[in-house]
Amino acid sequence: MLQRKVTIKNPFRELAYYQSRVFVAFFIIIALMAGLLFWVANLQVFHYENYRTRSDANRIRVRPVAPTRGLIYDRNGVILAENRSVYSLELIPEQVDDIDETLSQLKELLQLDDDDIERFHKEKRYTRRERFKKIPIKQKLTEKQVALFAVNRFRFKGVSVEARLVRYYPYGSVLVHALGYVGRINDREKARIDAANYKATHHIGKVGLEKHYESILHGTIGSRVVEVDVHERVLRTLSEQTPQNGVDLHLSLDVELQLAAEKALAGRRGVIVALDPANGDVLALVSNPGYNPNLFVTGISSKDYNKLLKSQDRPLFNRALRGQYSPGSTIKPHMAWLGLTSGMITPSYTVEDPGFFMLPNDERRYRDWKKLGHGKRIGYKQAIAQSCDTFFYDLAVRLGIDRIHPSMSKFGFGQLTGIDMGEEVPGLMPSRDWKRGARRAPWYPGETVIIGIGQGYWTATPLQIANSAAVIANDGKRYQLRLVNSQEANGVKTFMAPQLAEQQIDIGDGQHFDLIKKAMKEVNHGLRGSAREAFRDAPYESAGKTGTVQLVGYSQDEEYDKTKVAQNLHDNALYIGYAPYEKPQIAVAIVLENAGGGGSNAAPVARKVMDFYLESKPQKNKEPNT
Structure with missing residues (x-):
């Protein structure tokens, strides 16, 4: 039987093994600690700024703060454009993985x-x-x-509900063509603005005052440094730079007069412009039809926009600023003054009016509006009061286009009024040189005849027509028109500098101007004045001139029958005037598209506007702003 071999333990060897294991373990721990310390040093010392920035980026946000857009008030402090809070x-x-979903x-x-x-x-x-x-x-x-x-917010990372201030126009379409509106910034606008100043802004002035004064209405952007949680909820505000709010504008417009003018139009297509002849302030500016500017602020639907765009009434078109109409007989006082002051006619000069005018050696008849004419002895006074065309055909030929063009330009025709809205067109005061350049044709005598009654190539905006009436009321002084009277920032109101006359027509001793004014008074108050019915029993005296502009031509033997003419080709009705006669406080121009006679249609509208301003408004509102 074999005996089993017994191994005797060697404590020294076991101790040596144990010590070697401890040494290896200790070395590993030291190495790991060294590596950890190195990594900590790397984070906290060598790359501290980098990792701190990245860490802060996870919890700290720098958010731009939009400035509050400046408000717009009328001359009496009534707010016309404000900011309303919406969600x-x-x-x-960047924070949404699948935007479409x-x-x-x-x-x-x-x-x-x-x-x-x-x-x-x-x-x-x-x-x-x-x-x-x-x-x-x-x-x-x-x-x-x-x-x-709010209940489902956890499902939508990167989506939030924010309280914002958006533009609101309490008077809607009534003031849209004066104020304009704001809308979302597009690529074209983005290319020309200071992008940094619009980081928190989605809207910009598109047309009108909102666009013209955008640089001061918008203000200057601010910023806020905030700490957020993983759901982007703000935990606290760390620092803030307050934005500089936009400047408030105070206008010359009287919103009550504006509403009265809108009511007087009674829904018809047309324009009413009312001015203070003493300084060029615009008291009312109505272009009808209008549209609701609030639809554009938050984004108009394609259906609503196409409806506006395709409307035959052209509600998007600012007729006061861009409409180019033949001024018609409203320029007859200006032409008569030119005839008198140039010596081409005298106060006693008369013509025979058989109902037409003919150039020498020309068989064409230029017809008067009155088929059988106004009589044998028609002077400038009767010609203005009764709007005799034949007298002014004759006068235009005597003056000639080379004298008419520069003289009518002094009244502002063919030139911008300078109103602070932008996008104004100058109209056209034709001349021999203009036709040679634009039409490559000579000027014909028959074209001068038609110029005598404000038709042919001659076109003007309602703003120009109104200003030409103000020039007469103001004894030849022509002012640059304006809508903004003062600006207000941080509670401090700064008034605009008083308007200086842009041009003073040389009227000599004023005798001829006085004669013209008296003739215009006859238009409203004379026994045969073309606006006598509209101003019958008026509690004040005024001066004016009616106009009726034919939009289609007819042969010499053809009679005008509006029942056979498309409605959009019916005559335009016009009127200019000012009141009171002695110390004018208001000058107006009325243009009614396709309405017919100026005396029967435009003059009654002017009477309503003047009545409201002179009789219904407190006296303090009629004092000119300076």
């Missing part, structure tokens, strides 16, 4: 429409290089929509 649904593209879910949850989604994608294209910028999906959320989103 806006907004998305940050997110929009689809939001559309279903909040009942968004296709126009909302389309506007978002359009805005996203405008801001494609600013992926951290919040882009509005829908503005003016209802309380129900806000509550629905």
